[in-house]
Amino acid sequence: MDHFNYHGGELCAEDVPLSRIAAAVGTPVYVYSAATLTRHFGLFRQALDWTDHLVCFAVKANSNLAVLKLMGDLGAGMDVVSGGEYARAKAAGVPGDRIVFSGVGKTVAEMRQAIEGGIRQFNIESEPEMRALSALAASMGATVPVAIRVNPDVDAKTHEKIATGKSENKFGIPIARAREVYAEAASLPGLRVVGVDVHIGSQLTDLEPYRAAYAKVAELTRALRADGHAITRLDLGGGLGIPYRRDNNAPPLPIEYGQVIRETVGDLGCEIEIEPGRNIVGNAGILLSEVIYLKQGEGRDFLIVDAAMNDLARPAMYGAHHDIVPVREPAVGAPVRPFDVVGPVCESGDTFQKGAHLPDMAAGDLIAFRSAGAYGAVMASEYNSRPLVPEVLVSGDHFAVIRARPTFEEMLARDSIPEWL
Numbered sequence: 001m002d003h004f005n006y007h008g009g010e011l012c013a014e015d016v017p018l019s020r021i022a023a024a025v026g027t028p029v030y031v032y033s034a035a036t037l038t039r040h041f042g043l044f045r046q047a048l049d050w051t052d053h054l055v056c057f058a059v060k061a062n063s064n065l066a067v068l069k070l071m072g073d074l075g076a077g078m079d080v081v082s083g084g085e086y087a088r089a090k091a092a093g094v095p096g097d098r099i100v101f102s103g104v105g106k107t108v109a110e111m112r113q114a115i116e117g118g119i120r121q122f123n124i125e126s127e128p129e130m131r132a133l134s135a136l137a138a139s140m141g142a143t144v145p146v147a148i149r150v151n152p153d154v155d156a157k158t159h160e161k162i163a164t165g166k167s168e169n170k171f172g173i174p175i176a177r178a179r180e181v182y183a184e185a186a187s188l189p190g191l192r193v194v195g196v197d198v199h200i201g202s203q204l205t206d207l208e209p210y211r212a213a214y215a216k217v218a219e220l221t222r223a224l225r226a227d228g229h230a231i232t233r234l235d236l237g238g239g240l241g242i243p244y245r246r247d248n249n250a251p252p253l254p255i256e257y258g259q260v261i262r263e264t265v266g267d268l269g270c271e272i273e274i275e276p277g278r279n280i281v282g283n284a285g286i287l288l289s290e291v292i293y294l295k296q297g298e299g300r301d302f303l304i305v306d307a308a309m310n311d312l313a314r315p316a317m318y319g320a321h322h323d324i325v326p327v328r329e330p331a332v333g334a335p336v337r338p339f340d341v342v343g344p345v346c347e348s349g350d351t352f353q354k355g356a357h358l359p360d361m362a363a364g365d366l367i368a369f370r371s372a373g374a375y376g377a378v379m380a381s382e383y384n385s386r387p388l389v390p391e392v393l394v395s396g397d398h399f400a401v402i403r404a405r406p407t408f409e410e411m412l413a414r415d416s417i418p419e420w421l
C-alpha cells in the first residue's frame with residue numbers, strides 16, 4: 001500500500017496533486033511520500049517485535065539526506081556501503097552506534113572514517129579485509145565490533161545482477177570456511193567478534209531462499225558458539241521484494257518474512273538486524289515526467305517523455321518494469337492503446353516500456369513511473385548533460401524540494417579547463 005492515489009480526477013502524493021509539484025519544480029522529478037516511508041518502516045519493526053532488533057535502512061536504495069533523517073528519527077539504523085554513505089548517515093543525524101558498514105571493498109580510509117565517527121559493526125567480506133581492519137584498529141588503539149558475511153550458496157531466485165548468495169558471486173566468505181575465518185578473527189587484535197552476517201540478494205519474491213539461508217546461519221551460529229565465540233547478533237541482510245506490477249501476485253509481507261526469521265533463528269537469543277532498502281522506499285516514490293511529443297512510428301506510437309535512462313536507469317540496466325500511469329485520471333471505460341514510452345537520450349536502450357497501455361495522451365500531459373523510490377535517484381547520472389534529476393518529499397498537504405535541480409551553470413562549474421589549453 002502506498003499514498004499515490006487519484007483524488008478529484010488527479011494523481012496525488014498524499015494530499016498534494018502531482019501537477020502542483022510539476023508546476024513548482026518542473027519535470028522530471030522524483031516525488032516521495034513520507035507517510036509511505038513511515039508505514040513501511042513500521043511494518044518491519046512490527047515483524048520483529050518478538051525480539052531485540054534493529055532495522056537498518058539500506059542507504060544505497062535512497063540516500064537523500066531528508067529520507068535518511070526521516071528514517072533515523074523513526075529509530076532506524078543505517079546499512080552503508082561506502083564512505084560517502086557513511087557521511088550521509090552521520091549528516092542526517094544517525095549516531096555511529098546505529099550504523100553498520102557493509103560492502104566487499106572497504107578501503108582503509110573508509111574504515112578509518114567509520115572508526116573515528118563511531119560504528120555499530122563492520123560486516124567483513126574477506127580475510128584480507130579482516131586483516132586490514134585489524135591492523136588499522138589496533139594502530140588506532142580501538143577495538144571494533146565485527147560480523148563476518150557468509151555466502152550460504154543459496155539461489156535467491158531473483159535477477160542475476162542482484163543475486164548475491166551463490167558461491168559464484170563475489171560476496172561474503174564461503175560458509176564452509178567460516179569456522180576457520182572466525183578462529184582467525186578471534187585471534188586478531190582490534191577486532192571483537194559479535195555476529196554473523198548474510199545477504200543473499202535483492203527483489204526476492206519467495207521466502208524459501210531466506211529460510212534455506214537462515215537455517216544455515218543458525219547451524220553455523222551453534223557451531224561458532226561451540227567453538228567459543230560469543231555470537232550475540234545476527235545481521236540477516238535485506239532484499240525483500242516489492243510488487244512492481246499492480247496486477248501481479250504480491251511478494252510476501254514483512255510480517256511473513258519476520259515469521260521465517262523467528263522459525264529459523266528465533267531460538268538463538270540473538271539480537272536481529274535486518275537491512276531492507278527497496279521494500280521501505282521503492283513504493284514510497286514515483287518519477288514524475290511530462291510528455292514532450294507523440295510520434296507515429298512504423299506500426300507503433302512513441303510517447304517521448306522528458307525523463308530518460310539517466311534519471312531512472314533500472315529499465316535499461318535490468319530490463320526492469322515500472323508501471324506507467326497518467327496523472328489525469330482516465331474516465332471510467334476510457335479506451336487505452338499501446339505506446340512505446342521512451343526518453344530523449346541517444347540510446348535505443350532509453351526505452352521505459354514497450355506497448356504501455358495508456359489513454360490518449362498529448363504533449364504537456366503528465367505521467368508517473370510508479371515504484372521508483374528505490375534505486376532510482378541514487379543511480380541517476382548527467383548522461384547527455386541532463387542535469388541531475390531533483391527530488392521532492394511530500395507530507396500530508398505540503399511538500400519540500402529535498403534536492404534541487406542544478407542549473408546548467410552549476411553543472412558546468414564542476415569542470416575546469418587547464419590553463420595550458
Ligand SMILES: *Cc1c(COP(=O)(O)O)cnc(C)c1O
Nearest residue numbers: 058102202238239275276277278
Ligand atoms: C543492497 C543491499 C541491501 C538492501 O537490499 P534491498 O533489496 O534494497 O532490500 C541490504 N544489505 C546489503 C549488504 C546490500 O548490499
